[in-house]
Amino acid sequence: MKKNDTRQHIITIGADLISIHGFGSTGLNKILSEAQVPKGSFYHYFKSKNDFGLAVIETYAEEYEARMNETLGNESLQPVDRLRSYLRCSVEDMKSCDFSRGCLIGNLGQELASQSPLFRERLDDIFSDWELRIAHCLKAAQETQQIKQDVDTEQMGAFILSGWQGALLRAKVQRSMLPLLRFENMILKQLGAVDQ
Amino acid sequence: MKKNDTRQHIITIGADLISIHGFGSTGLNKILSEAQVPKGSFYHYFKSKNDFGLAVIETYAEEYEARMNETLGNESLQPVDRLRSYLRCSVEDMKSCDFSRGCLIGNLGQELASQSPLFRERLDDIFSDWELRIAHCLKAAQETQQIKQDVDTEQMGAFILSGWQGALLRAKVQRSMLPLLRFENMILKQLGAVDQ
DNA sequence: TTTAATATTAGACCAGTCGTCTAGAACTTT
DNA sequence: AAAGTTCTAGACGACTGGTCTAATATTAAA
Numbered sequence: 001m002k003k004n005d006t007r008q009h010i011i012t013i014g015a016d017l018i019s020i021h022g023f024g025s026t027g028l029n030k031i032l033s034e035a036q037v038p039k040g041s042f043y044h045y046f047k048s049k050n051d052f053g054l055a056v057i058e059t060y061a062e063e064y065e066a067r068m069n070e071t072l073g074n075e076s077l078q079p080v081d082r083l084r085s086y087l088r089c090s091v092e093d094m095k096s097c098d099f100s101r102g103c104l105i106g107n108l109g110q111e112l113a114s115q116s117p118l119f120r121e122r123l124d125d126i127f128s129d130w131e132l133r134i135a136h137c138l139k140a141a142q143e144t145q146q147i148k149q150d151v152d153t154e155q156m157g158a159f160i161l162s163g164w165q166g167a168l169l170r171a172k173v174q175r176s177m178l179p180l181l182r183f184e185n186m187i188l189k190q191l192g193a194v195d196q
Numbered sequence: 197m198k199k200n201d202t203r204q205h206i207i208t209i210g211a212d213l214i215s216i217h218g219f220g221s222t223g224l225n226k227i228l229s230e231a232q233v234p235k236g237s238f239y240h241y242f243k244s245k246n247d248f249g250l251a252v253i254e255t256y257a258e259e260y261e262a263r264m265n266e267t268l269g270n271e272s273l274q275p276v277d278r279l280r281s282y283l284r285c286s287v288e289d290m291k292s293c294d295f296s297r298g299c300l301i302g303n304l305g306q307e308l309a310s311q312s313p314l315f316r317e318r319l320d321d322i323f324s325d326w327e328l329r330i331a332h333c334l335k336a337a338q339e340t341q342q343i344k345q346d347v348d349t350e351q352m353g354a355f356i357l358s359g360w361q362g363a364l365l366r367a368k369v370q371r372s373m374l375p376l377l378r379f380e381n382m383i384l385k386q387l388g389a390v391d392q
Numbered sequence: 393t394t395t396a397a398t399a400t401t402a403g404a405c406c407a408g409t410c411g412t413c414t415a416g417a418a419c420t421t422t
Numbered sequence: 423a424a425a426g427t428t429c430t431a432g433a434c435g436a437c438t439g440g441t442c443t444a445a446t447a448t449t450a451a452a
Contacts, residue, residue: 024221038401038403040441042441044401101311111307113371158366166365169305170361182351183359223408223409225409225410239411367446
């Protein structure tokens with residue numbers, strides 16, 4: 001499919017630039033010249049820049065879901081190790097992009113939540129889904145007695161998600177992995193998951 | 197001083213618009229028309245838009261420091277209540293702006309950390325300062341036996357700061373106070389500060 | 393093969409960006 | 423009243439932004 005090739009190519013390059021510079025500050029020209037796609041084509045594949053932005057989010061969410069399945073959903077690991085591997089995965093990302101990207105959903109949430117209800121609602125749904133996935137992993141950890149029984153897994157899932165977003169921000173501003181490692185330690189301690 | 201009046205007025209209006217729309221997406225024209233200040237004046241008071249941005253940060257940091265002194269540093273309250281009043285203060289802000297603003301330093305950190313070392317370093321310093329202030333309050337709480345003795349106050353101070361930033365983001369995207377209230381509950385529980 | 397329909401591209405278009413610059417107005421100070 | 427400084431006015435340039443129409447390339451049908 002040539003069509004989807006070009007479309008997907010624009011999305012891939014666009015997601016990269018948007019992750020770094022934000023949605024508003026990433027011009028179509030920059031994306032298209034980088035992708036080597038003529039400007040006229042853009043409006044063949046997307047209704048508008050906003051429409052394109054939503055497509056970028058969709059693609060990112062799908063890829064992220066796949067990664068969550070490989071980590072948080074990896075049944076060959078103990079539940080707590082699933083959580084650990086999920087967090088470590090983000091840490092590796094941060095390292096490999098030299099603190100320039102962070103989490104696309106978080107970045108766009110900050111930038112667009114108050115500017116576009118459409119974006120806000122979609123991003124909110126994605127966050128909610130992530131919270132549930134973390135909560136689900138915590139539930140499993142509770143069932144195997146890996147963590148304390150008095151933890152409210154739903155609340156804690158949401159707490160971990162938002163806390164992690166904050167830690168990513170702090171790490172970016174500090175250009176240091178410390179906030180991420182600290183977060184992992186604090187959370188595991190709070191869960192009562194002792195290192196073995 | 198007329199000079200400082202106009203300058204400060206531009207900063208006030210600018211801070212407001214930047215909080216909502218971000219630095220890159222806030223045009224000088226928009227700021228100046230809103231502030232009813234002619235463009236010519238702007239470059240009398242500021243070297244460039246970046247220079248202006250740093251001035252906005254400076255002003256915000258000063259005001260925020262004052263607020264921290266009134267809450268986290270309020271010696272007429274018990275240490276844990278100082279922390280509580282600090283968090284509640286942010287919650288009120290979020291309510292009163294209808295989730296449109298959040299924390300200017302956090303917002304700019306997300307947007308500018310990877311784009312300008314100058315901004316990044318200044319924002320990092322401000323965050324570090326805030327972490328210390330929280331840690332200091334925790335230390336006081338420990339000395340009055342209000343919270344557990346085994347809490348590493350410095351680590352916890354940093355953890356609370358970044359977690360709170362994440363909770364602000366989550367609240368904004370969700371248009372709900374829940375993430376903020378949840379964060380408060382979770383932290384107080386973790387500190388071992390029981391409600392009385 | 394010629395025609396019709398679709399998929400893709402080229403680039404004009406205008407509104408908006410930041411920042412510059414020349415004038416002149418409005419204060420101060422002498 | 424004069425001189426000097428501070429501040430304002432807003433046109434302007436060079437550029438970038440997203441969008442759209444008109445033309446081209448490609449495919450399918452007749």
